[in-house]
Amino acid sequence: MVKTMMQVNCHICNKPKFIEPYRMRNTKRFFCSRKCQFYWQTTEEYKALHTKNKKTIAIEVQCSYCQSSFYKNPNSLGKKNNFCNVTCRNRYMSEFSDKYNPNPSQPRITTSCLQCKYPLALVSSLFTKNKHGNFCCKECYFSWRSTNLIGKANAQYKxxxxxxxxxxxxxxxxxxxxxxxxxxxxxxxxxxxxxxxxxxGQNSYWFNRKRPDISEQSRTNILKMYKTGTLNRVSIIQKEINTLLERLGIEYEIEKTFGYYSVDHFLTEYNLIIETMGDYWHANPNKYRIEDLNKIQLKDIHRDKRKQTYIKKNHNVDVLYLWENEITYNLILCEFLIQKYILNKGGLKDYHSFNYWVEVNSLHLKKNIVKPLWIH
Structure with a gap:
């Protein structure tokens, strides 16, 4: 879009000038340059118009470098020098830097970095400003501070x-x-x-106080989340047994709750229970000794013992334990063991898969029976 421009003449030199139409509304006089505008401010016409308002009238001054005359507002006059433009000012400063320099160089004090001894040349204001000493960089300062401004030497030490x-x-x-x-x-x-x-005794905080049932409610809520699937903790070996039970056509329920405990697989038709045991978390006795267990493993085997005792005492069910090593490397053994567990209605000489071996499609019990670590 092309702007519409109007031609006017300078009020002083009559030189033509193009302006926007909206400027014609309130402006009576137009000037081609600041020079013409300042010259008009020295005329009798300007003085007559602005006598009532007492406005400042530009005066004629001489440039300190090129000696040419120009008009300038009295309020902006320099104390020593005045220049008609920036070029004259810069040339004057470069030629007469000794006489006209608003920021003269200050004498410098020779010193060295307190940390690395690098030589420094500082002005007096910086030299006296630093309380502890002078440094060449922030790395040297922080390195010195880490060894000297610690403990009671630190200002914030309280x-x-x-x-x-x-x-x-x-x-x-x-x-x-x-x-x-x-x-x-x-x-x-x-x-x-x-x-x-x-x-x-009487000094205890819980003396004559009833403990809240927070742990009881928390345990119940976690069991509900396991059962509904909100908390999904199905492991890889548990998925393997899920696939095996489906292939054998055995109906089961995962994370069935028994009181405060949940079991991995509950065989609904036979009222039997199968637990899949990770070698690390439940401490396979063929891989770990009781004295080498960490806190997490000790906590897990104590829970396994409590769960086995609770289910046997309250539901009269002997749990079949299928261990990670057999599930991973000898799944056929787990298949035969599950079939025998169901056929005998939960009755086995031993309930841990690491005590069995398979030969010619037949399941055999080892002579040397290994007991889980929670029995020790």
Whole structure:
């Protein structure tokens, strides 16, 4: 879109100029340049128009470099020099830098980096500003600070030495911990020893108080989520047994709940239970010793023992345990063992798959019976 322009003449030199039409509404005089505008401000016409408003009138001054005359507002006059344009100003500064330099160079002080001893030349303001010393870079500063401004040397250090309430060893604690703590301890071991001595009987928090049933409700909710499938914890070996049971035409239910426990496979027609056991999580006795188990494995085998005892005592069912090694490398053994488990209505000489072997499509029990670690 092409803009519509109108031609007007300069009020001073009568030079033609093109402007937008909207500028014709309120403007009576037009100027081709600032030079003509400043010249008009020196005329009697301008003085007569602005006498009532007492506005500033431009005056004629001389350029400090090229000596040419130009008009300038009195409020913007320089104290020593005035220039008609930027070019004259820059040329004057380059030729007379000694006389006219708003930022003259300051003398520098020779020093060195406090960390790496690199030579430095600093102005006096920077030299006196640094409290601890001068550094060539941030890396040197932080490296020096990490070894020198630590502990009590740090400005933000606010700690108090108090004795441990159990062993009387002096420990340094921040002020906010001293305000909130009734007792102070150097380690958890001292805390539990002190608690065992003083927070028992009537001094115990739970004395004559009923504990909330939070753990009971939490356990019930988790079992419901396992049963509905909200929490899906089906392992690879459990999927293998699912496929095997489907191939054998045996109906089953996964994550069937018995009180506080859930089982991997519940054979609905025979009222029997099959558990798939991971070698690591349930500590296969052929791979692990009881003294080598970590906290997670010990916790799992204690749970296995409780589950086996609960199901046998309350539901009179002997659980068949199929272990990861046999499921992965000898699935035919698991098939024969499941068929024998159902045929004998849950009665077996041993209920762990690692105590059996297959020969000529026949299932045999090993002579040396290995017991799971939760029986030890």
């Amino acid at each position: 700690r108090t030495s108090v004795p441990c309430d159990n062993c009387q060893k002096l420990i340094s604690l921040p002020d906010y911990k001293l305000k909130n703590n009734q007792h102070n301890f150097c380690c958890k071991h001292c805390y539990w020893i002190f608690r065992g001595k003083h927070y028992i």
